[in-house]
Amino acid sequence: MQNASPETRWFHLCLADDLAGPNAFVTTRVGAVPLVAQNIKGRVVAFRNVCTHRFAVIHGEPAGCGPLRCPYHGWSFDADGVPVGLPFNPTDFQLEAEGRRRLALHPAGLARCGRLVFVRVALDGPSLEEELGAALFARLVTLSDAFPHRGAMLEPADDQAGDWERIEIANLRLALAPGRALVLHSAAPPGADPRFSRTVTLHPATAPTTADAELPA
Amino acid sequence: MSAHPVQSIVPETGAFLPHSHFWTGEAFAQERERVFGRCWLYMGVFEDTNVLTAEMAGLRFELRRQGEAMDGVCRDGEQVRPLQIDRCGALVFARVAQDGGPTLADHLAPYGERLATMSANCLNPQAPVGIAFQANWKALVENTMDDFHGSTVHPDTIHPAVHPDWQSHLVTERHGANSDSRWLLADGTAGWWAKLDAKLRMRRFAEEPFYRHTFIFPNFYLATFYGATVIPHRVDPVAPDSSVLRWQLFLPTTRLETAREQAFHRSTATYLIQSAGTVIAEDCPVCEAVQQGRPGIADLPHITGIYGRRERRILDFHQAMLRQLGETE
Numbered sequence: 001m002q003n004a005s006p007e008t009r010w011f012h013l014c015l016a017d018d019l020a021g022p023n024a025f026v027t028t029r030v031g032a033v034p035l036v037a038q039n040i041k042g043r044v045v046a047f048r049n050v051c052t053h054r055f056a057v058i059h060g061e062p063a064g065c066g067p068l069r070c071p072y073h074g075w076s077f078d079a080d081g082v083p084v085g086l087p088f089n090p091t092d093f094q095l096e097a098e099g100r101r102r103l104a105l106h107p108a109g110l111a112r113c114g115r116l117v118f119v120r121v122a123l124d125g126p127s128l129e130e131e132l133g134a135a136l137f138a139r140l141v142t143l144s145d146a147f148p149h150r151g152a153m154l155e156p157a158d159d160q161a162g163d164w165e166r167i168e169i170a171n172l173r174l175a176l177a178p179g180r181a182l183v184l185h186s187a188a189p190p191g192a193d194p195r196f197s198r199t200v201t202l203h204p205a206t207a208p209t210t211a212d213a214e215l216p217a
Numbered sequence: 218m219s220a221h222p223v224q225s226i227v228p229e230t231g232a233f234l235p236h237s238h239f240w241t242g243e244a245f246a247q248e249r250e251r252v253f254g255r256c257w258l259y260m261g262v263f264e265d266t267n268v269l270t271a272e273m274a275g276l277r278f279e280l281r282r283q284g285e286a287m288d289g290v291c292r293d294g295e296q297v298r299p300l301q302i303d304r305c306g307a308l309v310f311a312r313v314a315q316d317g318g319p320t321l322a323d324h325l326a327p328y329g330e331r332l333a334t335m336s337a338n339c340l341n342p343q344a345p346v347g348i349a350f351q352a353n354w355k356a357l358v359e360n361t362m363d364d365f366h367g368s369t370v371h372p373d374t375i376h377p378a379v380h381p382d383w384q385s386h387l388v389t390e391r392h393g394a395n396s397d398s399r400w401l402l403a404d405g406t407a408g409w410w411a412k413l414d415a416k417l418r419m420r421r422f423a424e425e426p427f428y429r430h431t432f433i434f435p436n437f438y439l440a441t442f443y444g445a446t447v448i449p450h451r452v453d454p455v456a457p458d459s460s461v462l463r464w465q466l467f468l469p470t471t472r473l474e475t476a477r478e479q480a481f482h483r484s485t486a487t488y489l490i491q492s493a494g495t496v497i498a499e500d501c502p503v504c505e506a507v508q509q510g511r512p513g514i515a516d517l518p519h520i521t522g523i524y525g526r527r528e529r530r531i532l533d534f535h536q537a538m539l540r541q542l543g544e545t546e
Contacts, residue, residue: 029513032512032513032515033512033513034509034510034513048513048514048517049510049513050510050511050513050514050520051510052514052520052522052523053522053523054359054363054507054522054528055236055507055510055511055513055514055520055522056503056506056507056510057506057507057509057510057513058510060502060506071369071370071502071503071506072366072369072370072503072506072507073365073366073369074368074369087365087368087369088365088384088525088527091224091384091526092224092225092365092525092526092527092528093224093225093523093525093526094224094225095225095523102227102519103523106514106517106520
């Protein structure tokens, strides 16, 4: 699957926690295609992060909290990607419901594996479970549930306390110290700026945790 | 081209530039040959040096003035071609020498006379400014002809400077490749200019409380305030995904004799240059956001954008580009 074109592959984006809050969003880029996953009124949805009006990238930051609203002319979009806030619509566009639907954002693939959120440019293709394989998919679900707490960043290479198991899938490198920590490093997908890479350290439910510094502002 | 009810246009493929024209080397090379290698281009206003230079899409233009005579060349690597040079008032234009083609007056129509009148205010020049954008030059042209991003992109600068009911007062003229918009200044802004006028006794080409924006294809626009200050702008292509916006403030005064008058003029010019720079700095991120966004929907032919009532000038520009690129000679 690694040889498939980037547009047809799943890429790890973030944790479901990152998208739990109202208007929380996380962005990335696959090849030339900017993508965004966003919580809109409780629904987590994914689109191409490009306004259908005049093609500006909507959310420029890798993550944050704010409505899905284009910075150029203020078009805002609902959970179906349909523009619902169009400044000057009565005088300049006069778009009714059907016209708005035709200008909906283009959806992107979105899938979860436990608390891990993946995105894909293509809408069609193998499911995330098919791409990962059922066994690995199930293991990731188990792991992500077993390490619910974010904590102090841990660098496996510097940690002498024990053996680390390493797993690589898609753009995601996991380092697991059983019972102690799970480090997730998501590399920026092909074509993406390094600012779209992310690292988070997760701890088991019983471990002491620190303040969560990874959640969107 | 299908028309939405009354106001907006969703263009069909072929009625606007393909998205790839905003980032490919092939399109850039075609524009270099057929647009910047052929069209009349704004070069500047001659000052004491009697020399003007410009670089657009890898072409270097060099002009010199000797008395009333002007000559120049266009350098394209090893190739050197002579220029045809002409003026519109104080504004100097040039193009690669060629047989046929429009005269400068034809190219500027119907704004030649108005531009010449406004250019009489190209006095008291300030240092030219160039601001780099990581965006194709056409994204900047689209931005400058976009008449309604003020409230979102310039909420604290342009937006409060124009009349609160700007929609009713905005007047846009469209004449194919060239166009003009004028905005009624807010009372407070017009009052600020009036006070400035009282101190500087500005030369005014018209008694108009407007911000006026006159666009000349392919990459020139003249911005004016209060019928006095003129700011020629030119968008210079540097690479498929980068460009430089070059502009120069002229603050024409009839009072520049005493040290006090000179100091006031200097501080006012500095303030206006800083203000203009702030506005341009606000435009830069959205132009760059468009540059980043276009490739992301280029594979989706149904996403063609939509052009509202105040965005027709942009579509006019696209169509002028298509015509120019389609010309084989």
